[in-house]
Amino acid sequence: MGSENGKKRGVGRRAVLIGGGVAVVGTGVLAREELARAWWRLPWMEKPRVDGELDYRAAAWTAAHQANSRRADRPDDYRIDRVVIHVVQGSYATALKVFRNPLHEAATHYVVGKDGRVAQMVRELDVAYHAGNRDMNERSIGIEHEGFVDRPQDFTKAMYEASARLTADICRRYGIPVDREHIIEHAEVEGTDHTDPGPHWDWDRYMELVRRERAKLPA
Numbered sequence: 173m174g175s176e177n178g179k180k181r182g183v184g185r186r187a188v189l190i191g192g193g194v195a196v197v198g199t200g201v202l203a204r205e206e207l208a209r210a211w212w213r214l215p216w217m218e219k220p221r222v223d224g225e226l227d228y229r230a231a232a233w234t235a236a237h238q239a240n241s242r243r244a245d246r247p248d249d250y251r252i253d254r255v256v257i258h259v260v261q262g263s264y265a266t267a268l269k270v271f272r273n274p275l276h277e278a279a280t281h282y283v284v285g286k287d288g289r290v291a292q293m294v295r296e297l298d299v300a301y302h303a304g305n306r307d308m309n310e311r312s313i314g315i316e317h318e319g320f321v322d323r324p325q326d327f328t329k330a331m332y333e334a335s336a337r338l339t340a341d342i343c344r345r346y347g348i349p350v351d352r353e354h355i356i357e358h359a360e361v362e363g364t365d366h367t368d369p370g371p372h373w374d375w376d377r378y379m380e381l382v383r384r385e386r387a388k389l390p391a
């Protein structure tokens with residue numbers, strides 16, 4: 173039965189690929205099967221969304237303008253296996269403001285403030301334009317941090333801790349290993365001309381915090 177099925181499916185698929193009047197018998201069933209498997213790719217069948225819904229409970233929702241991201245259905249259409257660390261070159265308020273601007277052409281999923289506040293601006297299932305590289309945008313979650321790359325005093329204890337909790341939670345939910353291959357800086361993204369988070373971002377300290385937070389969460 174299995175092989176007969178397979179044969180029919182094979183013929184059906186070829187017919188569909190060729191197109192035209194050849195595809196007559198059996199393609200209805202095939203099409204339904206294909207659709208059932210790829211339902212999330214169809215705009216009218218995408219996962220239900222609720223306004224203001226958060227992926228990270230400790231965040232506050234502030235929507236970025238939809239022009240700064242692309243609707244998707246991650247992790248079903250794109251696997252999420254990277255977290256990209258950014259520094260805003262500005263304040264928390266500035267980050268929220270520019271990401272709400274449709275002309276900015278960029279936004280991250282999250283913004284972390286010096287006081288440890290976290291805003292979610294793009295749903296994780298969507299592709300935010302933050303890394304300046306299409307492949308990286310499609311596979312990553314972007315986290316922006318308040319402050320300037322040349323001002324180490326901007327990177328506060330509260331910010332490191334809040335960001336580490338967020339990154340640990342993301343890593344848990346998508347099974348991302350807690351290491352520097354998977355948690356990267358914007359400056360490490362191929363083709364970027366950005367230098368953030370810069371030389372004052374304390375990676376040893378940050379990764380230690382992420383590891384500690386990750387250990388507190390379920391496997």
Ligand SMILES: [Zn+2]
Binds near residue numbers: 257258259302358368
């Ligand atoms: Zn950046």
